[in-house]
Each structure stands twice: as C-alpha cells, then as structure tokens.
Amino acid sequence: MTSSEVWDAETAARYDADSAEMFAPDVLDPAVDLLVGLAEGGPVVEFAIGTGRIALPLRERGLEVRGIELSTPMVEQLRAKPGGREIEVTVGDMATQRVGAPGSAALVVLVWNSLSNLCTQDEQVACFANAAAHLRPGGRFVVELWIPEIDRLSAGGRVALATAELGDHIVLDEFDVATQSCVSHHYRHDPDAPPGTVRYGTGRFRYAWPAELDLMARLAGLTLEARHGSWDRAPFDHTSTSAISVWRSA
Structure with a gap:
C-alpha cells in the first residue's frame, strides 16, 4: 500500500482554486513548452495527473496523454473539464501502476x-523503476x-515559515532531517x-536531494x-529552490 495521502472530494473540489497561482500563464506556459519539446511527438504518461493542470494543455498541443492518479475525486475533477474525458486515466499508485503498452x-x-x-525511499525508487518501464529507448523522465x-x-x-501571502495563506514546514x-x-x-475563520490543512512528504534522485535514476x-532551476531553463545552482530534472533511457 502506498504511503501517499489520498485527497478526498472536498480537497479535490478546492484544488484548482487553492492552487490558482500554478495555473497562471507565466507559471504554466514555460512548463508546457519545455515538456512539448522533450516529448518529441509523444505519447506522454503523467504520474499524479491530478485535475489535468499539465495534461490538458499537453493534449491541446496535439500530444496523446495517459495518466495515473491515486485520488478518484481528483480524476472526477479532471473529467469534468473540457477535454478531460479524452484523457485515459487509471486510478492507482504511481510507484507500481502501468498504463499503455510497456516501453x-x-x-x-x-x-x-x-x-x-x-x-518512503523504497517507494520513490520504485517510482523511478516504474517510469523507466513505461519509456521507449531514448525516452525521458521529467521530475x-x-x-x-x-x-x-x-x-x-x-x-520554519515557508510562505505568507498577505496573511491569507500561511505555511509552516515541520522538518525531521534524520528521516528527510x-x-x-x-x-x-x-x-x-x-x-477570523481559518481553514487548516496538512500534508506529509519525503524530500530528496538531486544527488539522491540521480542515484534512483541510475538504479x-x-x-x-x-x-x-526553473521551467524556463534557468541554471540550477545553490540558490535554486526547485529542480527540473530530465533523465533519459538507454
């Protein structure tokens, strides 16, 4: 059983609104542009496809997209959108679930x-192996x-305080560096x-450094x-807060 939390119907219904900044063109368009170039005509498989933030624009750009998603309510949100039912989505664990023809x-x-x-590290390692099993020779895995x-x-x-957006959304991150x-x-x-009304939510994660990801990829x-360092291909360096990594199959 995966350790991932499964988002319920209420969380799924709020997802797009709570994540509105991630749907903004200046955030979304560079990601889609880079992925379209890397796909080289497709097909594409998206792990944790969610409500289709990435998958729907990829499909609009002419790519065949399939997805894996653990949360049925998230899939229902995707299917309610224009074009959402045209994307084949399988409900399952992205560390083990297969879609489409192997390789x-x-x-x-x-x-x-x-x-x-x-x-867990074991599940993340399995996720890399699952991605590799989907790829054709020369195919790419982007994380x-x-x-x-x-x-x-x-x-x-x-x-530590992570974000504070004009007092409307405050995030506190609680780290255990021994277990990442x-x-x-x-x-x-x-x-x-x-x-005075505050809505509280929480999420559990396991972080991994780029060097650890590279070892998972090598395995x-x-x-x-x-x-x-960003979707617009900014260099990755010690100041980067995110990494866009591209690995290729043999």
Whole structure:
C-alpha cells in the first residue's frame, strides 16, 4: 500500500482554486513548452495527473496523454473539464501502476513536487523503476521537485515559515532531517468566510536531494540529461529552490 495521502472530494473540489497561482500563464506556459519539446511527438504518461493542470494543455498541443492518479475525486475533477474525458486515466499508485503498452512512452512526467508524496525511499525508487518501464529507448523522465530550505531552521529547530501571502495563506514546514520527512501545515482564510475563520490543512512528504534522485535514476537504468532551476531553463545552482530534472533511457 502506498504511503501517499489520498485527497478526498472536498480537497479535490478546492484544488484548482487553492492552487490558482500554478495555473497562471507565466507559471504554466514555460512548463508546457519545455515538456512539448522533450516529448518529441509523444505519447506522454503523467504520474499524479491530478485535475489535468499539465495534461490538458499537453493534449491541446496535439500530444496523446495517459495518466495515473491515486485520488478518484481528483480524476472526477479532471473529467469534468473540457477535454478531460479524452484523457485515459487509471486510478492507482504511481510507484507500481502501468498504463499503455510497456516501453512505448516518449515522456513520463511527474511535476510540482508530487514525487515527495511517496513518503518512503523504497517507494520513490520504485517510482523511478516504474517510469523507466513505461519509456521507449531514448525516452525521458521529467521530475519537478522542491529543494527543501532547511537553512531556514534555527539551530536545533524543526519548524520554519515557508510562505505568507498577505496573511491569507500561511505555511509552516515541520522538518525531521534524520528521516528527510516534512509535514506542511497550511492555514488559509477564504475571502468569503467570516472574519477570523481559518481553514487548516496538512500534508506529509519525503524530500530528496538531486544527488539522491540521480542515484534512483541510475538504479532504474536512466541517465541525467539536464537539470534546470526553473521551467524556463534557468541554471540550477545553490540558490535554486526547485529542480527540473530530465533523465533519459538507454
């Protein structure tokens, strides 16, 4: 059984609104542009396809897309969107579930930190192996994953402020550096809610450094082709808060 949390209907219904900044053209368009180029005509498999933030634009650009998603309510949100029913989605664990013909995908995509939803190293290693099993020779696996800013922790501390957006959304990250685990605590005030009302949510993650990801990729028979600090191909360096990694099959 996967260690990933399964998002319920209420969370899925709020997902797009709560993540509105990730749907903004200046965020989404560079990601889609880079992925379209890497796909070389497809087909594409997206792990943790969610509500289709990436998959629907890829399909609009002419690519065949299949997806794997653990949460049935998230899939229902995708299927309610224009074109959503045209994308084949299988409900299952991205570390083990297979879709399409083995070894046929030109590109496997896993974006916006979703690899860290797998809370054990074994499951993350299995996810890389599963991606490799989907890829044709020369196919690519692309992962977008955050670089945990543990330097924000005070000496001996475990909790750090991650974001504060005008007081409407505050995130506190609780780290355990011994296990590379993190619990994010989200506090939101919805504009239409009564004054003083706060909506609380939490999520569990396992973070991994780029060097560890490269070893997972090597175990799966994949070789690092490129690493960027953002979707617009900014260099990855010590100041990067995220890594866009591209590995290629033999």
